[in-house]
Amino acid sequence: MDGLATKQILDLIGIGIGPFNLGLAALLEKTECNSLFFDKKPRFEWHPGMLIEGTTLQVPFMADAVTMVDPTSRYSFLNYLHEQNRLYQFYFLEKFHIPRNEYNHYCQWIAEQLPQLQFGSEVENIERTKDGYYHVTVYSSSREERKTYVTKHIVMGIGTKPYVPDRFRLANQDRIFHSSEYMNKRRNTRNAKSVTIIGSGQSAAEIFYDLLSKQPDNHYELSWYTRSKGFYPMEYSKLGLEHFTPDYAKYFYQLPKEKKQGVLQNQALLYKGISFSTIADIYDLLYERSVGSNDLNVHLQALTNLVSVEEWNDQFRLSLYQHEQETSISVTTDIVILATGYHPYIPDFLKGIEHLLEWDENGQLLIQEDYKVKTKVEGQNNLFVQNGELHTHGVGAPDLGLGAFRSASIINEIAGEKIYKTYEKNVFQQFGV
Structure with a gap:
């Protein structure tokens, strides 16, 4: 009508x-x-x-x-x-x-x-x-x-809207998905044998901590890769926070447009990165789990790009590249969670x-x-x-x-x-x- x-x-x-x-x-x-x-x-x-x-x-x-x-x-x-x-x-x-x-x-x-x-x-x-x-x-x-x-x-x-690079869009969206769908697919994720998270921001960290917390009940292998230089905290100092004000918006608006993109790239940690408390929670739990030299069955690695994903024997094969060492590696996993941000x-x-x-x-x-x-x-x-x-x-x-x-x-x-x-x-x- x-x-x-x-x-x-x-x-x-x-x-x-x-x-x-x-x-x-x-x-x-x-x-x-x-x-x-x-x-x-x-x-x-x-x-x-x-x-x-x-x-x-x-x-x-x-x-x-x-x-x-x-x-x-x-x-x-x-x-x-x-x-x-x-x-x-x-x-x-x-x-x-x-x-x-x-x-x-x-x-x-x-x-x-x-x-x-x-x-x-x-x-x-x-x-x-x-x-x-x-x-x-x-x-x-x-x-x-x-x-x-x-x-x-x-x-x-x-x-x-959630951003996933085209080369990572595969048909099996129940087992490779954007972080924005995590709660809808958490039960299935916890039942997998191996889970890999890609990304370096707060969403990736929260999902990693949530899965780490439940790992003893489900025994999956848990991996976290990011192309960033490290698992770094978001800038949260009081003077740094003044960038989130009408005053700074007015200043930024008046900058020449050819400068703006470079300024935003240099300010990544003002609006990307992980909160101090989440990093602390993750570290504290890893520390406690490692008592008695227990095997954590956890892998964290920065400076590493995800290059490609392909389906392989009911799993995914990930091609990764450590860009400081200029070395390629290949890993397999049951679940891939792409914390690749929003555009x-x-x-x-x-x-x-x-x-x-x-x-x-x-x-x-x-x-x-x-x-x-x-x-x-x-x-x-x-x-x-x-x-x-x-x-x-x-x-x-x-x-x-x-x-x-x-x-x-x-x-x-x-x-x-x-x-x-x-x-x-x-x-x-x-x-x-």
Whole structure:
């Protein structure tokens, strides 16, 4: 069933309901903005494949959907605790970094209170009319119907998607898979005779620790390879964290574009690497297991690239290359877990307007400082992006701690007034001259 949903012109349509557009929807409560948000998922889920018991956010709880611009909001994490009758338990917990599954439940709690959120609804196409409005075609899987909505503004919050190099994509996806699917395939993984993890970041470390913890019950061989120089910690010093602020985003945005990629590469440990606590947990467990010269049946190796994977006698044969020694090795394993990160992508629904948008030489959208996508139609760039501006705004783009600020900036721009107070100076250091 197709049709025009309504003659009413919406102020805003949000595409994707992850933490950032969820926060935007919550913060819109202080405005008269008429909005709808769509996501093809049946409900809010934040990285469900990585909700491993004992894992925490890597940012303080204040990086919730609203607090950094509106600490009095009823959608704050502290009010969530109050409504859940958990304030005293959290008070005695005395931790800034909350369990990851609690953050997911907090976001679901917000989503249940916002009627403008429509899950099970996939945006299929966007077109721009001569009068400057967007026509957004949405398919609802639950109602099995397709409707077109009209809006003045769009905010894309589709995030990134799991990245697996093409040469590692094999037919047997139950036994070679991306880390984002780990919890769905953990039982099968624990029943294998050998498991190999590829990658060097937090996801790889959490999966390794989870499997290491259960190894005595299942007796699998456990291996972990990374091309990085070592199993290094993420930079988490207080002055280093000031890179995840509006101040640094402003500084980075103003850098010449030919410098930006090099700067990001040199800052890898600001947003990649492993937390100190996870590294300590892994080491402590390895130490305890090795008492009495016990055989750990564990292999950790850095400086080693995965070159190729092939199916071999109901296993996988991995070709690896130690790039300092310039030596190739071959190993076999039952399960391969690829903690190969996430990449931004251009969604198919932009095809209807892609000719109006400005792109850089790498095929990425050009994003203005106010998070609008640059367009070829002067004065008609009312398409905003959340967490798609790493290449233009720097390392803070995917950070939860900047989400509320970015949402507030977008709301202030759309409303034409300062609904939310933001500050010019948030750090002690100065990033530029």
